[in-house]
Amino acid sequence: MFIIHGERFKKIYFGKIVSEPCDNCKFTTYSFYAIFKYIHMFFIPFGGAGKKRLLVCDNCKREYDEQELSDNKKHDLANSKIKIKTPLYHYTGLIVIGLSVVSFFIYALVAHEINEANYIKYLNSPMIGDYYVFDNEKCKIYEQNKTETNDKDKMNYYVLKLIALKKDQYIFNTAKNIYKSSYYAEKAIEENKNHKEFFYDNVGYIEKDKLMKFLLDNGLYIHRKK
Ligand SMILES: [Zn+2]
Numbered sequence: 001m002f003i004i005h006g007e008r009f010k011k012i013y014f015g016k017i018v019s020e021p022c023d024n025c026k027f028t029t030y031s032f033y034a035i036f037k038y039i040h041m042f043f044i045p046f047g048g049a050g051k052k053r054l055l056v057c058d059n060c061k062r063e064y065d066e067q068e069l070s071d072n073k074k075h076d077l078a079n080s081k082i083k084i085k086t087p088l089y090h091y092t093g094l095i096v097i098g099l100s101v102v103s104f105f106i107y108a109l110v111a112h113e114i115n116e117a118n119y120i121k122y123l124n125s126p127m128i129g130d131y132y133v134f135d136n137e138k139c140k141i142y143e144q145n146k147t148e149t150n151d152k153d154k155m156n157y158y159v160l161k162l163i164a165l166k167k168d169q170y171i172f173n174t175a176k177n178i179y180k181s182s183y184y185a186e187k188a189i190e191e192n193k194n195h196k197e198f199f200y201d202n203v204g205y206i207e208k209d210k211l212m213k214f215l216l217d218n219g220l221y222i223h224r225k226k
């Protein structure tokens with residue numbers, strides 16, 4: 001990719017000082033500037049890269065840059081109490097990036113809340129054919145034999161398919177396979193939707209209240225066909 005970048009300079013006026021006479025015209029009042037160097041990318045400032053002081057004689061306009069400042073001028077400058085403030089403008093790029101990062105987190109948070117609201121909506125208006133994916137290690141709906149397996153390879157995610165509704169009970173088919181993560185479980189649902197042998201023949205049920213609790217405590221993934 002072609003990136004235009006480099007350094008730019010900006011001269012900003014900070015005030016007047018009185019000091020020893022100008023070498024050129026013997027005038028004693030000077031304008032004080034700071035010259036900021038900043039890095040740009042596509043001409044958007046991405047942070048300061050140093051500054052230099054500059055005095056300009058108010059009469060003859062002779063410029064005294066950092067190296068030319070006599071000890072007396074430096075001293076008078078220090079005593080003037082003029083403060084050099086780096087303009088925020090030089091950090092535009094970084095500020096924009098920072099705001100983007102913050103926006104992303106806010107977006108993720110809101111998306112998460114919407115998701116949770118959706119789950120509750122789904123739970124309250126179940127549809128035959130909904131799939132539920134849950135982490136059995138947290139929900140403990142099924143007994144699992146405690147074989148020592150590598151945490152990484154642990155299969156905890158179960159898939160249920162809602163096949164009937166009773167008053168306060170959800171009746172499910174259970175998938176034969178268990179998955180490593182909700183991602184793999186959801187993928188399996190997509191791939192096996194129409195395969196009858198994806199599920200065990202027998203059915204199970206869970207009380208609605210219990211499901212709700214699983215959802216709020218542990219996160220339960222609900223997959224509804226669109
Ligand atoms: Zn002068």
